Amino acid sequence: MLEARDISVKYGGTTVLADANLRLSPGKITAIVGANGAGKTTLIKALNGAAPISAGEILLDGKAINSLSRSEIAREVAVVAQETESRFPVSVREFVLTGRFAYGSSFGWENERDIEAADRAIADCDLREFPDRLMNDLSGGERQRVVLARALASEGRVLLLDEPTANLDLANQTLMFRLVLERCRKQDYSAAIITHDLNLAAEFADEVVMLVKGRIVHSGKPAEILNAKNIREIFNVEVILDTNPSSGKARVTQVY
Amino acid sequence: MKRAAKIAMILIAVLAAAVAAALLFGAEWASPFSQDPGRQAIFFDIRLPRVLLGACVGASLAVAGAALQALLRNPLAEPYLLGVSNGAALGTMLAFVVFGNYVFARPLLAFTGAAAASVLVYSLAKTRAGMNVERLVLSGVIVTTFLSSVIIMLTTLLDAARLRSFTFWLLGDLSQATWSGVYLSFGAAVIATIILSSQSKALNLMMLGERDAVDFGVETGRVRLVVFGASSLVVGAAVAASGSVGYVGLIVPHLLRLAFGSDNRIVVPMSAIAGAAFVVLADLAARVAIAPRELPVGAVTALLGAPLFIYLLRKN
Structure with missing residues (x-):
């Protein structure tokens, strides 16, 4: 379990995250929502120990x-960051195998267990057809699935996903959330996902955390906190809320 | 692992063939078995140290280039283009002018110069948002130009005869090879290849992005220090012995990536073997192209490297 207690992060004297409390429990997905620059990525980085906190504490188990150490954290926490393009030709399999770094000696080559974990993640993310294709030859959706496969190959049981569905089409957005949901429900992983899609948050998350200017202003079950007043507060837009007839979950429609 | 061993065997065979050719051929044919003591002397006293030094220098520059490219996420990073070689050259010249022929001063100041240039280029190129290709190349150009100016100012202190040999040395020249230079370069090349290869798994992640590396368990600060330190050591030793042989660190890792992919556990150590073969062959070409006169080996590597640099820059 990963827990943040009253954490704050400062960059050069400016507070970008203040007094944040968050608990990621096994089996649960937490969606982090907020406007651009609200401190969502900083929160994910802090949870992973990659952004230095100026106050509070973060507890991993x-x-x-x-x-x-970074390796100890990487064996427990897996990150799916917004993907970047590599200037070097790297195959899907090579990319996924980098997720096993924390398990070996720095000199070493992968052992059977590493290859098994990578192959399983490749299969889970529906990438079996192209392990030898180069990353830069893939579509955005395929690449993002490979980035998720690497996180799954690391076998970290806490998943931190930084806008994994940005730039994805509808089918790939749903697929990403389904893959994460499956790990949480079936294997007791915990996950925090930054997303701008409130409908995906309503559909898949067990808890939603809303950030405004570095502060968590609302958190709770999607049905409780996804309301017009809160959404106006964080995004400054008007929305209509009703129920999705197929799932019975909240549905958010923006008024233009 | 098996694949790496196979590739190593092939490259070692190529290196052995290159060394044999470079020892036998040149302006004059030479052989260790010749009855003519003159030809024997050419073989043992002139060609052997020269060819071995070429191999060590090639290994050094290529392994440093491969590691720096992965660390800086930039296929254009190369000791010569980043100003690291010129930092080492300035250190060597200062040692020569200030300390004369004191044997350890040249490699020591060459290492210091290389390390200082690495840190300077890195800090100029880095911004809060990261580092882009243009900024890194420009920082390298600025540092290289500045250091070149200082080197030229220092050459005014030399007399005409030494000025000619220094000009050749600056372009990258193996004709002044000595056994002490061979031993020093060999030691530095072996140590740096082992150190840099030990970082190659971490470099596979660093190559994809600093955040990726941190997220998946790499202590990035330590890797950066080790790679900059080891490449400065090896470039310092190479430049002190043979001047600035350019583009080796660009050409060799690029060809290896084309042939064998980007896995640094293959690219970094194999760059040492392939780089050794490359410079030995380039020096052979430099010796025979306008025989009996010679070109500096750096002119040959630059002739091959500059077009590749333009190609890579356009591709990026």
Whole structure:
């Protein structure tokens, strides 16, 4: 379990995250929503120990995260960042295998267990057809699936996803959320997902956290906090809320 | 692992053939078995140290280039283009002018110059948003130009005879090879290849992005320090012995990536073997192209490297 207690992050004297409390429990998906620049990515980075906190503490299975090495954290926490284009030709399989770095010696080559974990992740993310294709030859949706496969190959049981569905088509957006949901429900993973899509958050998340200017202003079950007043507060837009007839979950429609 | 061993065997065979050819051929044919003591002397006293030094220098520059490219996420990063070689050249010249022939001063100041140039280029190129190709190349150009000006100012302190040999040395020249230079370069090349290869798995992640590397368990600050340190050491030793042989660190890793993919566990160590073969062959070409006169080996590598640099820049 990953837990943030009253954490703050400062960049050069400016507070970008203040007094944030968050608990990622096994089996649950937490959606993090907020306007651009609200501190969502900083929160994910802090949860992973990659952004230095100026106050509070982050506990990974009860241990302070800053007392752990990067490898120890990487074996427990897997990150899906917004993907970047590589200038080097890297195959899908090579890319996914980099997710196993924390398990081997720095000199070493992958062992059978590493290859097994990578192959399983490749299969889970529906990438079996192109392990030898180059990353730069894939479509945006395929690439994002490979980035998720690498996170799954690392076998970290806490998934942190930074806008994994940005630039994806509808089918790929749903697929990404389904893959994460499956890991959470069936294997007790916990996940935090940054998303701008409130309908996906309503559909798949167990909890929604709303950030405004570096502060968590609302958190709770989607049905409780996804309302017109809160959405106006964080995005400054008007919305109509009703119920999705197919799932019975909240449905958000923006008024233009 | 098996694949790496196979590739290593092929490249070692190529290196052995290159060394044999470079020892036997030149302006004059030479052989260790010749009855003519003159030809024997050419073989043992002139060609052997020269060819071995070429191999060590090639290994050094190529392995440093391969590691720097992965670290800086830029296929254009190369000791010569980043100003690291010129930093080492300035260090060597300062040692020569200030400390004369004191044996350790040249490699020591060459290393210091290379390390200082690496840190300077890195800090000029880095911004809060990261580092882009143009900024890194421009920073390299600025540092290289500045250091070249200082080197030229220092050459005014030399007399005419030494000025000619220095000009050749600056372009990258193996004709002054000595056994002490061979030993020093060999030691530095072996140590740096082992150190840089030990970082190659981490470099596979660094190559994809700093955040990726941190997220998946790499202590990025430590890797950066080790790679900059080891490449400065090896470039310092190479430049102190043979001047600035350019583009080796660009051409060799690029060809290896084309042939074998981007896995740094193959590219970094194999660059050492392939780089050794490349410079030995380039020096052979430099010796025979306008025989009995010679070209500096750096002129040959630059002739091949500059068009590749333009091609890579356009591709990026």
